[in-house]
Amino acid sequence: MSRSEHPIVHLRGVSKVYGATHALSDVDFSCYGGEIHAILGENGAGKSTLMKLVSGVIQPTAGEIEIDGELTRLKGPSDAISRGLICMFQELSLVPDLSVRENLMLGAVGTGLGRLNADVVKRAQDILGQIDGEAIGLTTRVADLTLAERQQVEIAKALTRDPKLLILDEATSALNASVVEKVFRLIRAERDRGVGVLFISHRFHEIETLADRISIFRNGAHVETFDNGAYDYGAIISKMVGQRIDDLFPAKPKADPDADEVLRLEAFGWSDRLQDISIVLRKGQITGLGGLDGQGQGDVLQGLFGLLKGTTGRCLIGETEVSIRHPKQAKDPKLGIALVPEDRKTEGLILDQSIARNLELAALGTHGIDAADKTIYQPFLDALELKCDSLDQPVSQLSGGNQQKVALTKWLTLGPRCMLLADPTRGIDVKTKTQIYALLRRLADSGVAILLLSTDYEELIHLCDETHIFYQGRIVRHLTGKDVTAEAIIAASLNIPATTERSEAANA
C-alpha cells in the first residue's frame, strides 16, 4: 500500500498543441507505484490527452517525460507497453472481427509478430472469472459481445500484460455496480503489489471508494493534487469546473400518478430475450429502466423504436393501439417517439459529417419540419450550451459531452411526445451531465414522457419518478417514491428476494 519512492512516470513542463487548440499546457505531473491516482476534470480538461501521452499514442509538443527516472521519448504504444505502461482506452482497443481469445493474444508481452503464446489466455480467463466474466466465450467474436463484456475483456487483457503503471480511462463506464466492485478489488490488489494506477472516471462514488490521491485538471492545466478525502464533493466539483455546482440533479416535482398516459406497453415480448414487459409512461414523468447490463432494458427501447422483428404484446400510444415496425414510423409525428441510442459514436451520430448535417438527419423526411432550416436547432443547442467553432465542424472533433448534445438536439427538434434514452450520460463530464439532467426535467415538465435507461443508480434515484428493474428479460421490480434506494436497486438487479423484503420492511 505504501507508495514507491520515485515516480514511475514524471511529466515536466509538458504541452500538447493541436492546431490552435492547447490540449495540455505546461503540465507537471507525476504518479507513483503502489497508489491509485484518480484524474478528474471536465471533458476537454486534458485528461485523455494526458493518458495518450503516457501510453505513447501521441508525443508531446514540448516538455519532457521521465519514466523510472530516465528521460524517455515514447515512440508508440508498443514502446509504452514494453515499459509496463498499460492503458485501457475509453475508445476500446479490441479488434471487433477477432475472437476474445485472439484479442487477448494480440500484442501480448514478448509475442510481437512471432509465435502466439496461449498462456495469457489462461491468466485472462482467471481474471475474467474474478469479475463475473466467466460466461464470456473465448471463441466469441468481440463484435458479438455487449459493451460491458467488452470492457471486462479489456480489463483482463490489460492485467495480463504485467503492468507497472495501469491506466484506466473510463474503464468501467458500462459495468454495473457489483462488477465494478469486483474490478476495484482487482485494482486494489495490483496497487498492493506495487503497481501504479491512473484512473479516470466520471462516477464520483467510484473515485471516492477507490482513489488514494486525486489530481484535478482544468482547461489543459494541472490544477491541484491532493489526498482522497481532503475535500468534500462540493469543493472538488468547484475545482473542476472553476465554479460551484451545488446540485447535480434538478429538483424533482411531486409525481402525478394520474397524469395522462402517453404510452402503454402490455405483455411486450421478443423471442427469448424479453418476456411479459408492461410499462406505462405518463405525461411529465421520467421513468427509469435499471438492472445489470444486457438484461433486456436496451431491447425494450429498440423494440419501441421499431428496430426489432417479431415482437409480441400490445403497445398503445394515447388511446390507440399501434404496431411499430420501423424507425421511420416511430419518429413520425403521429407517434412521436425518439431514441437516443447507447453508442453515440456508431449509432447516434455520423462522426465524419458536420454538426449541421447530423442535426438534419432525424428531421429529414418528417412531415411539417424543414430540416434545412438551421434556426430550428438553435434553441436546443443554446439550452445545452453546445461548444463548437461552427456548425460546419465535423462531429468527430467535438468532445464526448458535446457529441451527446448534438445527438440529443437532433431528436429534440422533432418535438417528440416520448423520448427513449439509453444511458445518455455515460462517459460524460459532470457539467454536461447536469445540463442534460436539467434539460430532461424541463422536457418532462413540458409534458414529454421520458424513458431513461441508466447504469448509474444515482440517476434512477434522483432523476426518475419511478423505476423498473430488469433481470433476465423480465421486470422483477417496480420501484416508486421512497422505495427507490441504492440498496433496493442493487438487490432487485441481482434478483435477491430476501434483501428486497428487508428494504420493504425498512420502508414500511
Add this chain to the structure above:
Amino acid sequence: MRNLFRSNQREAIAIAVLSVLLALYLATHPSGPNTYVMTIWANQCLILALAAIAQFFAVIVRGIDLSVGAVMALTNCVASYLVIGSGLEMGLGIVAVLAVGIACGLVNGALVVFGRLQPIVATLATASLFVGLALLLRPTPGGQIDYDLADAFTLDVLGIPTALIIAAAVVGLFWVPLRRTGLGLGLYAVGSSEQAAFQSGMPVPVIRLASFAMGGLFAGLAGLYFSFVTTTGDAGIGPNFTLNSIAAVVLGGVALRGGVGTLTGAMAGAFILKTIGSLMFFSGLPPLAQPFIEGLILAGAIAIGGAGVLRVKNRLEVFAQ
C-alpha cells in the same frame, strides 16, 4: 461449437458449393472422371487460387490489389527467360522470379504505407508499370520453360494431381503456421480495426507492408505456375486474372472491408469460379448464353453466403455485418 461454425460459416458454405460443382463437372465431362481430367482441372484452378491468395493478402488488411494480374504477367515473362538450363540455373531462376514478385508487392506496400495512397489507386498505377516492364521483356509471346520441370509440377503423383498437393502444402505448411503467429493475427487486426491494433502495440505499418509483400510473393507464384502450365511467356495475361482474383476472394467469404475471411476461403473461391467456367464449357449451353449463366451462378453463390441477414431479428445487426 456454434461460435466455431459461425466464424467459419462462409468457408464451410464455399467448400460445400465446391464439392457439388466438382461432382457435377466430373459427371458431365465427356471422358468421365480420370486422372488426366482431374489434372487439367486442378492446374487451371491452382493458377487462379494462387492469384486469389495474392488478392487475399491485400483485401485482408482493408486494401485491394489491381496489380495481381500484372505481377503475374511480369513474373511469367521473367520466368520465360530464366527457368531453363541446368538444375542450378533453374533454381536461381525460380528464386529470381519470386524475388521479382516480392519486390512488386513491396512497391505496392510502400506506396500505401509511406506514400499514404489508397491501395486501389496505388495498385492501378503500379499495374501499368509492371505490365509495361513485361512488355519490354516480351513484346510478343515467346520464350520457353524447361519441359521436364514443368511436367514435374503440372502432372500427377500416384494419381493425385500435383496441383492439389501444392494447394494442400500452401495451406498446411504456410497458412496454418502463419495463423499461429502475431503477424498472422496482426493481418486481421489491421484490417478489422487499425486503431485497436495500434493501441494494442502492434506495428501496423510493418504488418501492412508484410501483407503486400506476401501478396507479391503469391502473385509471383501464380505467374510461375502459369509458366509451368503454358511453358511460355506472355505479357498480356494480366487483366483477366486481376478481376477473377477479386471475384474469387469474395466468393470465398473474404469481406472486402477487411479483417474477415481466410486464405483457404480465397482458394476455395478460386476453385469454385474456375469449376463453374469449366462446367459451362462442357455443358452444351449455347456459348453466347454462358457468361449470363456463369454470372447467375456467381450471384447465387454469394447470396447464399449473405442469407444469414434474413434471420437477424434486430435490424441494427444487419448493418454491423
